[in-house]
Amino acid sequence: MTIGYLRVSTDKQTVENQKSEIxxxxxxxxxxxxxxxxxxVMSSRKxxxxxxxxxxxxxxxxxxxxIVSELSRLGRSTQExxxxxxx
Numbered sequence: 001m002t003i004g005y006l007r008v009s010t011d012k013q014t015v016e017n018q019k020s021e022i023x024x025x026x027x028x029x030x031x032x033x034x035x036x037x038x039x040x041v042m043s044s045r046k047x048x049x050x051x052x053x054x055x056x057x058x059x060x061x062x063x064x065x066x067i068v069s070e071l072s073r074l075g076r077s078t079q080e081x082x083x084x085x086x087x
Contacts, residue, residue, distance in 0.1 A: 001035045001036065001061070001064045002026065002032055002033065002034050002035050002036075002064070002065045002066075002067060003034065003035065003036050003037070003038060003056065003060070003064065003065070003066050003067070004018075004019065004022045004034040004036070004037045004038070004066075004067050004068075005037075005038050005040075005052075005056055005066055005067070005068050005073060005074070006018045006019055006022075006037060006038065006039045006040065006068075006069070006073070007039075007040040007041075007042065007051060007073045008040075008041050009041075009042070010041065011041050013041070015039050017069075018069040018073070019037065021069045022067050022068070022069055025067070026067060032065075034067060036059075038052050038055065038056050040052050053074070053084055057084075057087055
């Protein structure tokens, strides 16, 4: 399964740009489609549970893929992003 994780910081922003970028990348480069989307409107200053990172990780199985428009969607710092990837 391939899951697209989309996060914007405020309700004045939209996830549509991220979704379009991910769809284009998956279609053009990977030749796959996204099976499910997790969309979050929340600052990266909130904890992982609020940002639905825990939800994202809980639905993953071996060989599943997570696609994000940029790594900063997964965490506020490089260390946080690496910890999320490790989990």
